[in-house]
Amino acid sequence: MSKLEPLVNRVAFVASDRPEAQEARERLIVRYGGAAPGEARVIVALGGDGFMLETLHARIDEPKPIYGMNRGSVGFLMNEYSEDHLLERIEAAERAVIHPLRMTAVDADGRAHEALAINEVSLLRQTRQTAKLRILIDGKTRMDELQCDGAMLATPAGSTAYNLSAHGPIIPLDAKVLALTPISAFRPRRWRGALLPHAATVQFQILEAEKRPVSAVADNFEVRDVIDVSVTEDRGVSLTMLFDAGRSLEERMLAEQFSV
Structure with a gap:
């Protein structure tokens, strides 16, 4: 992906209602700061695939890249959860642009x-x-x-x-x-x-x-x-998800076809 603007204090953290997602949000804000979604360059969604869809829908009128980390039960659309080197992971992430x-x-x-x-x-x-x-x-x-x-x-x-x-x-x-x-x-x-x-x-x-x-x-x-x-x-609407390098959505979809 093209290099994002500096991310310090430009990342918004949003979380599902699950306790583990809420607790993760609090820890990440303490560590990385927390911008309001409207002012952020990137939104980090903490939850499962359902919450990723909720977050994408919530940003349709003002699309921003969304980087998900799995704090839910299903995480096909999410990256692995880790609190370390988060900004670097986002900087190196691959984009998946989708149209609803x-x-x-x-x-x-x-x-x-x-x-x-x-x-x-x-x-x-x-x-x-x-x-x-x-x-x-x-x-x-x-x-x-x-x-x-x-x-x-x-x-x-x-x-x-x-x-x-x-x-x-x-x-x-x-x-x-x-x-x-x-x-x-x-x-x-x-x-x-x-x-x-x-x-x-x-x-x-x-x-x-x-x-x-x-x-x-x-x-x-x-x-x-x-x-x-x-x-x-609707090709007039473009939504962007971010995935860790080497773990793109395309790679996950290909791997899914060979899973047993």
């Missing part, structure tokens, strides 16, 4: 809701009955009816999260594709999803919406009883 998805969901009352998703946009059945979805790509119907528990569109950064659990592919950050992945597809039973150009607009039309209600979730923002959901990558 923009979801526009129309509910049964005709109201439109917008939200950004860093990991994925998911459509999920709300009752015991399967959902029925029609899928359009750039305005053209590609699947007239998918019966399923749901479906999702995942970013490369999010491809190792819910998408991977649903047997979707891991996508390199620079691949410029999105993963469209079904969740427990019933018919067509053997459909495993698709890789789409990152510039594609994906539209989900909910069939039999009153009988088979569906919710739409952009990361942690949920809209209930949707009838139409459109999703596209």
Whole structure:
């Protein structure tokens, strides 16, 4: 990464509610000083992957590089926790620039809701009955009816999260594709999803919406009883995560594909 401006007293420390994260924040502020997030050059997020996503969302209107250290249960998006040589680690860190998805969901009352998703946009059945979805790509119907528990569109950064659990592919950050992945597809039973150009607009039309209600979730923002959901990558928003040298997000995603 290009050399950052001097970091002394220019780092903001934010932490999840976990006691170990809060305690780590207090110790790091004593050792390195603590700037307000709005005045900092870099934000250090202490917690797990969920807290990293919260921190990224909180900085969307004023993006700053975010360096995570794991003080949570899952740390795929985090660096190892160490209090030593922190400023040097940040200076030498590698950048991962990601672009979120923009979801526009129309509910049964005709109201439109917008939200950004860093990991994925998911459509999920709300009752015991399967959902029925029609899928359009750039305005053209590609699947007239998918019966399923749901479906999702995942970013490369999010491809190792819910998408991977649903047997979707891991996508390199620079691949410029999105993963469209079904969740427990019933018919067509053997459909495993698709890789789409990152510039594609994906539209989900909910069939039999009153009988088979569906919710739409952009990361942690949920809209209930949707009838139409459109999703596209927002290239106008760029978010930067910092990873220790030799432990880039690309390297972690590659290693994940060979883990047993």
